[in-house]
Amino acid sequence: MKIHVFGSCSGTEPMPGRHHTAFAVETGGFLYWFDAGENCSYTAHLMGLDLLKVRAVFISHTHMDHIGGLGNLLWNIRKLTHVYHRRPEYDIELFIPNMSSWDGILSVLKNTEGNFRCDFSINAHGVGDGRIYRDELVSVEACHNLHLGNSPPWLSFSYRITGEGKSIVYSGDIRNSADLDTLLAEGCDVLLTETGHHTPDAMPKHIREHGYKVGKLMYIHSGRDILEDEEKAARLIRSAWDGDFVICRDGVSYGV
Numbered sequence: 018m019k020i021h022v023f024g025s026c027s028g029t030e031p032m033p034g035r036h037h038t039a040f041a042v043e044t045g046g047f048l049y050w051f052d053a054g055e056n057c058s059y060t061a062h063l064m065g066l067d068l069l070k071v072r073a074v075f076i077s078h079t080h081m082d083h084i085g086g087l088g089n090l091l092w093n094i095r096k097l098t099h100v101y102h103r104r105p106e107y108d109i110e111l112f113i114p115n116m117s118s119w120d121g122i123l124s125v126l127k128n129t130e131g132n133f134r135c136d137f138s139i140n141a142h143g144v145g146d147g148r149i150y151r152d153e154l155v156s157v158e159a160c161h162n163l164h165l166g167n168s169p170p171w172l173s174f175s176y177r178i179t180g181e182g183k184s185i186v187y188s189g190d191i192r193n194s195a196d197l198d199t200l201l202a203e204g205c206d207v208l209l210t211e212t213g214h215h216t217p218d219a220m221p222k223h224i225r226e227h228g229y230k231v232g233k234l235m236y237i238h239s240g241r242d243i244l245e246d247e248e249k250a251a252r253l254i255r256s257a258w259d260g261d262f263v264i265c266r267d268g269v270s271y272g273v
């Protein structure tokens with residue numbers, strides 16, 4: 018599998034060289050999209066990725082730094098069906114924790130050209146705990162976190178993506194590291210963790226304290242510690258983590 022990072026920034030004001038959070042997991046020639054911050058489809062297209070290979074989109078929660086580019090992603094997919102004279106091989110499955118946000122985005126899309134009539138369907142689903150998606154290539158499990166409240170209805174989720182015998186955990190936004198205990202208890206090959214609300218050494222310390230088996234740490238949704246002094250942040254991470262880690266950059270693809 019590959020992880021293509023389109024946006025690596027937390028919900029800050031505009032930052033040079035970084036956009037709000039979005040990435041896709043590629044396997045079997047298809048793209049599974051996670052969060053859709055500003056500009057994500059623009060960056061993906063310029064990276065040479067085929068947006069008509071997007072099979073499913075998973076939103077962690079409906080804050081602007083995670084959905085600001087969702088309408089444009091779907092708009093670009095529709096646009097490319099006309100440019101390339103072909104449609105996506107599969108309808109697009111969209112998982113979004115707050116359907117009223119989807120209603121708003123769809124309303125905007127329907128007021129663009131052609132009433133947003135498409136040669137494909139977008140099937141929107143809510144998100145709940147447990148396995149929410151499975152096809153012949155990947156399965157995706159959702160686990161609520163406490164970023165948007167500590168009682169139901171759960172509106173913020175972390176995800177585990179499994180495929181090619183590997184497993185990737187994506188934190189989404191979390192209140193604290195313990196939000197991921199359920200997912201990390203099983204271990205993972207890669208943990209994509211946010212630092213918008215935490216110091217960069219918080220997660221590696223938590224992993225070490227609990228003895229979780231995490232192959233590689235990837236920092237996404239970077240907070241000000243990383244944005245203001247990446248070298249200092251890297252030293253802080255190294256002080257708590259002797260394993261592999263990377264601070265993700267926009268427009269870069271990483272092997273899993």
Ligand SMILES: [Zn+2]
Binds near residue numbers: 190
């Ligand atoms: Zn965020």
